[in-house]
């Protein structure tokens with residue numbers, strides 16, 4: 001029978017809607033998704049060509065991405081897994097509560113893990129692959145504040161004894177404790193990656209995933225299907241580092257990368273987006289960047305309701321509630337939810353009329369539902385050609401009840417009263433009696449209990465414990481004299497900069513038979529700045545897909561060559577990304593059992609100053625390798641001015657306990673330092689890393705003076721003795737880096753004033769400072785024993801005269817060794833803002849040129865009563881210094 005003709009427009013539209021839907025249903029029923037997608041794409045194109053553009057939307061509806069019909073059943077025992085998870089919840093909570101009872105204010109977090117427990121447990125039981133099978137497992141970045149839950153699981157697995165749990169956040173207790181957050185430096189057998197500085201885990205995970213590919217593409221590691229997982233908070237995504245590199249992951253098609261963002265809609269102070277929806281915002285960002293986005297918003301309890309939602313009323317309602325309001329629903333009763341959430345439309349109310357208030361209250365969210373989480377992970381693991389982000393909705397402080405569930409204060413809740421503990425205990429079925437509750441004991445069932453058997457069986461099947469850090473690498477043999485020899489001879493009259501020397505050294509290292517393949521040069525779009533472009537052609541720029549275009553400079557010798565086995569990581573303009581690559585390469589000795597040797601070469605000012613916290617994370621990770629600050633020195637970099645001229649980095653580097661920093665002036669110094677560094681890090685397997693300055697001022701590189709090797713490494717050696725040691729006026733002059741040449745020139749000027757000066761090259765104030773304090777400390781604790789003598793003191797014990805140091809860095813750097821010098825040390829340095837100028841003007845401005853060094857020396861001799869003021873005044877005049885010039889430190 002034909003439908004009667006529609007009587008008005010509304011009826012016509014309703015009819016059209018039905019007919020089109022039925023037609024689409026027909027295609028859907030054929031079961032070929034591709035056909036449906038192509039059909040819709042054609043329609044969209046057709047309507048667009050007819051002048052009807054569809055409104056842009058980067059988001060999908062506020063419902064789960066995976067439909068119930070697409071789900072596979074959960075493969076484990078949900079009941080046992082729930083009991084295991086409950087035990088971990090309890091122990092994680094107990095760890096924090098107990099620690100704060102013993103020591104008020106010791107801190108810790110309950111609510112973060114409470115919201116993320118299901119997200120972790122599904123992964124532990126079914127996904128995380130341990131290193132057991134072939135030494136190669138999944139790489140997991142755990143959210144820092146969830147650490148109590150990770151410890152509590154390790155406790156159930158029998159990996160951490162109860163004493164360590166007792167000493168959560170009490171690392172100095174006898175027998176050791178547990179560090180607050182993931183710190184490989186402090187727990188080197190357990191944690192692999194530091195994450196607690198928010199935003200760093202996410203960016204490091206992206207470059208880690210890419211580095212895994214790099215190792216495989218370059219045949220340094222056999223291909224694997226292992227994944228990099230990063231767990232992060234929704235609030236954490238506000239950090240620029242967290243989202244700043246996501247496009248790289250999509251561009252590189254990193255389907256070995258899975259992010260799980262725990263969207264509990266809260267951060268520390270309150271809602272992440274009270275007036276908006278963080279999940280939708282993140283979905284748009286990630287979809288736009290090309291990621292596979294899986295939203296896990298609603299638990300299975302909601303499936304029947306959504307199945308009845310033919311007109312999309314419920315989905316629409318879900319999509320219009322803002323996060324601040326959702327948080328309110330989480331803390332309110334079922335009756336409140338009925339009235340305020342469903343109550344906006346009688347049809348919605350009707351949908352839930354068969355549910356009691358209590359049942360409404362217990363409708364679970366997706367991130368707390370193991371079936372939903374399992375399916376999301378399964379799809380993520382199976383996804384090809386794209387990284388995946390899972391946006392899982394949870395409740396912060398889940399299970400804490402009145403003590404914090406969903407409350408704004410929950411992040412910092414560290415205590416629970418007895419009533420709350422009892423509720424928690426009962427809710428999760430923990431066998432702790434009312435009498436014991438005040439004590440809040442840790443609970444671990446018997447080893448042969450079904451729970452612990454299950455835990456062991458699952459981890460065994462998945463290849464062993466996670467997290468677990470182990471160093472499986474063989475020490476390298478470093479017979480590198482052939483590489484470095486030429487640099488000991490100097491440049492024989494030719495001028496060169498330390499940067500040019502470094503690049504030549506790097507090229508030779510890259511060609512070395514033993515270690516060449518292991519060198520990983522990393523540059524943030526700065527290779528030409530440092531004259532490294534010859535390397536593009538020589539070793540290639542890494543690109544997983546090779547080079548799909550004809551480079552514009554193909555006809556030149558040094559063309560821009562991208563290749564799948566390219567060795568250079570050309571990161572583009574991202575010091576944060578480059579540093580993340582440095583960390584991945586510099587920790588590969590532990591993560592992958594591969595001794596890669598990274599050299600990260602960058603504009604020195606944009607290192608410690610810009611990405612200092614990432615360098616800190618690298619230090620914590622026990623990273624190895626060389627950071628090379630190019631164009632270093634406040635007065636050595638001409639022209640660039642205030643933002644670029646670096647007089648700071650060597651001061652910052654002092655803060656990093658396992659970073660050795662050097663300011664080499666000459667080719668042979670650089671050679672000695674790098675050769676020794678490779679030996680220490682890769683042959684002796686020391687967990688240190690290096691910061692080296694490299695300058696672009698060109699001068700003749702002298703031959704290495706005899707017996708200077710030890711001094712170069714320890715921090716100072718006499719470079720040029722005074723020509724006339726009979727003079728009554730004596731001085732010891734210290735210089736470093738490019739300023740050393742100014743000191744040598746000052747030595748000559750001083751001769752004219754009758755002063756005989758020795759010149760020392762101070763390659764590392766940092767090493768001298770550390771050695772001095774180490775001696776002082778030992779001497780303090782060992783009275784009566786022969787005292788240890790700091791290296792500075794040993795060097796200067798027979799060195800007569802006044803002491804003057806000139807540095808291209810802050811004066812505080814030379815000042816750092818004053819204490820161990822036999823007499824007061826006068827420091828010249830570059831405190832203040834840089835200027836765009838030429839070198840000579842800058843050195844005059846900052847008062848570190850040869851003339852100022854000479855005058856400072858005379859001034860010290862005057863202070864010692866060795867000369868008259870008139871001689872200093874004459875020198876000031878002769879040398880053309882302006883006594884009334886402005887103080888550069890303040891201008």
Ligand SMILES: Cc1ncc(C[n+]2csc(CCOP(=O)(O)OP(=O)(O)O)c2C)c(N)n1
Nearest residue numbers: 112196197198233234235236262266267268
């Ligand atoms: C760089 C940095 N800034 C600030 C903090 C302090 N901090 C710790 S947790 C937190 C809130 C975390 O919120 P979210 O990321 O949503 O994690 P949740 O605990 O809710 O899972 C803040 C601000 C930090 N750890 N790192």
Ligand SMILES: [Mg+2]
Nearest residue numbers: 233234235266
């Ligand atoms: Mg949060």
